[in-house]
Each structure stands twice: as structure tokens, then as C-alpha cells.
Amino acid sequence: MLEHMQQADLEETAMRPIIRPGQFFWVAVASLSILVFMALVAYLQQLKEGLGVTGLSQRVSWGFYIGDMVFFIGISYGGAMTSAILRLTNAPWRAPLSRIAETMAVMSVLVGAVFPLIDMGRPERMIYLFRYGQVGSPVLWDVVAVTTYLTAGAVFLYLPLIPDIAACRDRLGPTAGRARELLYKHLALGWHGTPAQKHVLEWGTTVVAIVIIPLAVAVHSVLAFLFGVTSRPAWDSTILAPYFVVAAMFSGVATVILVTAGFRWAYHLEEYIEEKHFKYLAFIMMALGAAYGYFMFAEYLTEGYKMHQGPGSILELLLVGRLAPLMWFFGIGGIIVPILLVALPWTRNIPGITLAALAVVLAMWLKRFLIVVPGLAQPLMPTAVVVYWPSRVEVAITVGAAAAIPLLMMLFFRLFPIISIYEIEEIAAMEASRREDAAIGSVR
């Protein structure tokens, strides 16, 4: 009886955004929609007037947009990796987090994948990539990798969702409305939780979790090759691919913390997402932050030791030049302070960890900017440095894209449960069985 009550509570909490979204939902959706709409208006202006409305120029042809692409696809990686690794290692605490992490992964890669089109100015020319694409070019492989990753992410989100969709089907029934009823019916695939169905689902989810980890590594490596195979001084580095992978995980885990904190607060998920979940994620974030800091140190030390004087010295620009304030803000605010916030016991709580995650997300976005722009702004010949300053159009599109991710997630959770009912139940049943076995063992 008690078990059934707990189950009912869990379903009630998970489906609350579906059944009774509340006023907050509509206010948040309206606010985010306004930002997305402003981004669309800005993009239409760019489409009409051309890339001249941006701060991009012949020399600095990659600016906010390409930085945004790397950032949004990067945070997606964190979501997918967190869920996949925790699933494969069978970490029992993952259950309440996995749905948010997986949804964030899909939505952010969806948003990030749009940026190359925005950056092109003439999006219809994307077709040329398929018609005239060079198989030796990272640009072609980047499109292939991101598309594959997006598909795998969608499958990885969908499979564990099937039992919860069935729960929606069974609980809501015709009260959900004809369209949703049909949606739940078809997407649930006739799930009733039989052992054979559970076996198939477990197999499928595990295989996709295995596939998605190297796939995500590949996506970020190819993304790094976009920069690394060119002869620009800031990008000409062999360490760039692992550097990008770690950066993606670092910023991704931070985003998972941030998004989880936001949805936990907004949808009252405190009962299921506890402080310990934040602490576990924070430890992962801290380790990744330390790894990223080490990579950065190794790269800069190697470059700095053989640094050439003159206009090509990016390092000088970043450490003591015009961009030094941004760079040091990143180093201190994006790595050292978050690590301290997590390491110190009196700040290792939900507000402290959320603050650390926010600092990491902002700093990592800034770092993408510091990777993309200075490499182009610095001349290869002894000519003037080009100053890039984003226009209002670029800022509006970036802000709109950042708003689109929580908006898409909220709309998704308006249709599907925000936390994985099935996984929480399964893990709880497994834990109970283990405890029972242990009790029997001790009696014997």
C-alpha cells in the first residue's frame, strides 16, 4: 500500500508539468519566447541585409556564431556523457537526473547545429556541402558527426522514455486529449513492463549508451579539427581535440547542474533531486575543471616557451594584451573559483554549487570566444590587428539561442515526464531486493 502511495507520488511529481503546469510555466514560456522571437527578428534582418549587419569582416569571419556552435554542442556532450557514463557504471543516484541531462543534450545540440547555417549568411548554400563536399574536409565530417550524434542523442532520450510514455498513456488516457492520446499510444509501443520488454529495453539503452560516448568524443574532436588543421597561430595545436572534449564535458556537467537546479526549483523536485546529487555532479565538474586547467597550462607553457615576437603572438594578446582581462576572468572565475566553491565544505551546498556551475558556464562560453576570435583577428602578415565587436544582431541571436534551450525543454516536459519514473522505480526495487538479500544472508 505504502509502495503504491510512493509510486503515485512519484508519478504525480513527474507528470505535474503535464497535468498542471501552473502560472510559472506560462510566464517562463512567454518570457523565453520573447527572447527567441527577438532572435528570429534579428536573424530575419540578417537574412535580408546580409552578414554586413554583424561585426564579422573579411578577416574575422568567425565570431559569436561559431563560438556559440562550439559552446552549445559542447554542453550537449556533458548531458549525454553524464547520463551514459552513470548508466553504464550503474550509479544508482543517476535516476532523477538522467531525463533532464538527456533532454538538455538533445535540445542544446539542436540549437548548436543551427549556428553554422546562421553563420553562412546564405543558408540555402548548405546544399553545396553535400553536392561539392570534400571528403578530406573537417567541415563535411563535422556535419556528418553532429547529425549522427543528434540522432543517437534522440534515440538515447527516447528509449528510457518508453515506459514513462506508457505511464502517461495509462494514467492520462483520453483526458490528455485526442492528439496526446495518440502520441502516447504510438510512442509507447505497447509497453506494459513485461520481463521480455524490460530485457529488450535494457539491451537497447545499454548499446546506445556505449555508442554515444565515443560518438560524442568524435563530434568534439572533429569540431576541434575545424580549427586545428588550419595554420592560424592560436589553433595550430596538436592538443586541440582532447582539449575540446574536456572543455565540452566541463561546460556540459556545469550546465546539467544549472538546468537541474532551475527545474528542481521551478517544478518542486526537491524530494527526488537532493543535495547529494548536486555534490556528486560537482565533484565530476571539479575534476574536469582541474583537467581543463592542466590542458590549458600545458598548451600555453609549450607555446610560450617558443613564443615568437610580433603580430602573431596570440599568447601575448591573451595574457598581457587587450584580451587579458577576459582571459584572466576565465582562468580565475571559470576554473579556480568554481573548484574552490566545490572544495570548501561551507560552500559545498546547492547554492554554492549552482553558483560555481553558473561561473563555469559563463566562463566556458567566454573561452570559446577567446579561441575563435583572436586567432582570426591576429594578422599573419605584419598588418593591423582587426578588432571584432559583435553587433546587436549577433547578441540577440546568441541570447535567443540560450533561451531556446530551456524553452524547448519546458515544452518537452509539457508532454513527457520530467523525471524518469521507471528508472527510479527499478532502482528502488533493485535496492530493496539487495537489502532483502543482505538481511537474509545475515540471518543465515
Place this chain on the structure above:
Amino acid sequence: MQITKRGAILAALGALALAWSMSGAARAEGPAGGPVPTVLRGVTLTDQVEGRSTMTLSAKLSAEDGTPSRGEPVVFSEISTVFGERLMTLGSAMTDATGTAALPYEPTWGGEHTVVVRYGGGSEYTPAQTTFRFNSVAPPHLHENAKFGLATPRQFAPLGAGLAVLAVWGILGLVVLRTVLGISAAEPATAPATTARTGQPSLRPASLSPMLAALIALTAVALFVGLLLPRARGSEASLVAPVGSFDGGDAQPADGPFAARLVQTIPAFTTDQEGHIMPDSPDLPADLAVVDGRVFVLDTNKGRVLTVTADGKLARTFESDPGGPTSILRALSMTTHGGEIYVAAPLFGNVIELSPAGLVDKVIPVQAPKAARPFHPAGIAVTDSGAIWLSDSSNQRVVLLSASGVFLAAIGQHAVTSSSERLATPSGIALDGHGNLWVVDTGTHEVKEYSPQGTFVSAIGRDDLAMPQDVAIDEQGRVFVSDEALREVRVFGAAGAFLGSIGGPDAAGNGLPESGLQYPYGVEIVGDRLYVMDRLMGMFVFQLGAP
């Protein structure tokens, strides 16, 4: 008869002067009685060596009687549109014993190439120039991977990556298929406890058809994208199309010439003896205008207006400050009205009014409504009342302005279409005797007629033009259209009937295809004379009605 001392001195001086002048004349005439007229022709191309994109440009220099000219320098140039239309020198070569000069060349872009070959002349031979075109139909290799000895890994790396991607897609497909089928197949016949718990009736088993349909549709799309879309153009095609294969659309060069006789030519370039363009030479002049019998030439790439002198040379009349408010740099069109010259200046999008003496009388700022792209007028015509028509190619419109530049009306505004009523790429424009406006629409290969109020009347030449640039109408209402691709001027009746063509490759009528029209642009009719500005070959004047 007594010969005075003074007379003797004068006689001696006279004899000396006579002897000097005779010897000078003899020097000027050269060993064969004067410089031998030369012919630069027989341009040939060799296809690129297999696996490489290099090809050979060549030209043959000979005397008029066919005797090869050996050891003479010939300069090859090409019209480049990178950073504005200009002549880009490719290199020079000496003619061999057969009179052939050859230059290895690697095209850096695909599509049409226009090559200009010049010979500067010398003590024995007269200068000569010719042009030819070819298409490089395959995109050239802009980038070649560095040769670092890893050819085999580089060759197989994409294959390996492609197989890995296919494997991932295969695994994902397998997982989805097995999960979908497995879960559906394992569905119990009766509703299990989980359903009974909720008190909701169990829905009937989900149909697989939507999922399978979605999978089939996705597969079909993937197959379409992967297999059916055209492969990279030119991967199997030759880099170089044969000479004369220039794609002029459906229109073909006319068989029937229009009765006209070439009466004057003035070269577009002046070159030194090695064939290099002189610093003061015109540079791709685009248009001309006639004021009171004086012919003015628009020196486009130098932002100047030149006058044709009595001895058939080009002399500078007006030179604009290239970056200043009166700049006419890159201007493509000019016209006359009331004894003044009007130039459509693209740099600031204004109109410069010049006196025949070369003085700026007025700068007319254009106050047209803001459009999507910058305003760079490509054609100009002035009505009897002084109102100004300007074609705005980039914004697909033609605007009508008052004499002071105030916007009055527009045709085809913001319309990107190939239908006759609208404009795609309006270029040269002209007014006929009724005040009707004729607009060359290069984009739709037509010339469109509009009433003085801007109402569409008719369109002509759709099947007879390839790349029209400018238009002129004579007193009889006949329409003369210069066509850059067909390399001739085509003539139409007022009702649109094709009457014949003027010029063509053999405009000079000397049987030498390389000496005729190569890049006709601006056209002007004065009385029974047709003036054609060829951007490469110079000015051609034809007497109409004469065979």
C-alpha cells in the same frame, strides 16, 4: 648669275634639311617600306595534363601574308572579377619559329574565362591584340594537401571514417528496430497489473505502421540525399571546354547580318612595344556618349571620361578623384542631355553632371528609398524634361528621379522574378522617341519596354539574347542590343522581330575573327551611326544601312 654667300649658305642648309628629312622618312618606313601589319590569331588551348589542372594558353603572331613573326614578346592577360573587374596579367612569352607564344596557366576559378593577348608592335611590325574565351567546367583544385608521404593513410582515412559512421548508423538502426519490434512483440494479450492499478482501460496494442513508415521515409530521404543528388560537378569532366563552346544560353549567333559597315575603330588599350599596357591607357571602358559630334568614352576602371580626338586617339577630358564625392570609378553607364554628360556613379550612388569641357557642373544625390543592397546604378537615361531613370541591378529595380534627384517612382521594386513584368538584373537603359523606357534585363535575357509612367508594355529578345548589356533605339524605333556573350549587337524591330546582328567576331570584315567585337557593352545611336563600346577591343562605329 652671281651666287651670293648668303644664298649659298641657305642652299646648303636646305639641302641638309632635305637630306635629313628623307633619311628620317626612310627610317620611319623601315626596311620593307613601313611596319608590316601583323595578325595575332590562331589561339589554341591544350587540355590540362592528367591529374593536374595546368593548361597552356597560346597565340600565333604572323604578318598579314602569313609569315610567322619570330622572337616577339606577347603578353597574356585575363579579365578578373576579384576585387572589381580588371585585367590581370598572367605572363608573357616569346614567339617561336612558328610565331607561336605559349604560356602555362592554371585557372583559379571555374566557369568563363576571358583572355586578352597583346603584342606591342615594333620597328618591323604593327601592334595587335586579340581575345578569346573558354570555360573551365570543373572547379579547380583550390587547395592541394601537402605532400608529406602519407598518401595511403590519407587516401583511406575518409573511407575508414565513412565506415565508422555507417557502423554507428547501423547500430542505431538495429537498436531502434529491435527495441521497437521487441517491445511490441512482447506485449501481453491482457492488460497487466500496472494498467489495472491506474483504473484506466488498456489501449489496444500500438500499431507499428507509423513507426515503420517513419523509418522507411527516413531511409528514402537518406538514399535520395546520398545517391540521387548530383555528384560534384566536373569530377569526370574535362577542365577546359573547347574554344567557342561558351554557353550563351539558348540563343545562337545569328546567321543573318544586319546591314551595317564598320567605319571606325579605336583600340581600348595602348600598349608599349612589349605588349604591356601603358600607364595612361584606358582600362576596360564601358560606355560612350556623343555630344555635338564629339565622342566621349567612359574609362570605367580609371574613373575618367576621355574624348576621341580628330586623329582617332583618346584624350583625357575629366579625371575624378577615385575616393571623392565626384568619383566615377567603376561607372558603367553615361548619357547626354541638353549638351551635358550624365554619369551614373556607383561609388556613392549619385549622378555626376559634366560639361563637355570636363568640368563638374552638378552632383545629383540620389534620394531613392533604401533597399536591401547598396545602390550601384548600372544604367542611366534622362528624359526630355530632365527627369533621370537609373537602373539599380542589385535591388532589381529601375528608379525615376527628378532633375535634383528626388525619388518619383520605381519599376520592379523588390521583385526577383523572371516574368516579363518584373526585373531580375536591370542593366543598360534607354529612351525611345516616345519617351518609353527600354530596360535590358540581363538576368532574364530580355529587353523590356515600359511606358513613360513605368507601366510594362512588352518584352523582346527572350530567345535571341544570351547576356544583353545595353540598348539603344534609333529614329525608326529599331532596338539595338549589345550582347556580351554572343559578342555582337542584335537588332530588333519595334514589335520585337529579330532583324539581324551587327559586329560579331568578324566585325572588322577582314576575315580575322579575333579582331571583331569581343566584349560589346555600351551602345549609342546618332543619326545613322551605331557606336559600340567594346570593353576589350575599343570603340567601333558602324554606318547603318550600308552593306
